[in-house]
Amino acid sequence: MNFEAFSRFIPYLIPVIILQLVLLVVALLDLARRERTRGPKIIWLVVIIAVNLLGPIIYLLFGREEE
Incomplete structure (x- = not known):
């Protein structure tokens, strides 16, 4: 290219x-x-960083526990 x-x-x-x-x-x-x-924070950290655009979205939708 x-x-x-x-x-x-x-x-x-x-x-x-x-x-x-x-x-x-x-x-x-x-x-x-x-x-x-x-789930474990270290797993979420890997998902957020490694899965590019979808990782942060997945965490924000499914990883946060209600306060």
């Missing part, structure tokens, strides 16, 4: 990258602040 073809995708990639970073930060901060989660 040459730079010209790649540069056409940059406007579409930037919002996805920003969304990924925001979700990552929100999920990591929430995980650090919560005393209890559904």
Whole structure:
């Protein structure tokens, strides 16, 4: 792929990258602040970091325990 073809995708990639970073930060901060989660925190940490865009979403939907 040459730079010209790649540069056409940059406007579409930037919002996805920003969304990924925001979700990552929100999920990591929430995980650090919560005393209890559904499952071990270390597993949630791996899921959040390793599963890119879906990891933080999965944690925010299913990993947080009610307060």
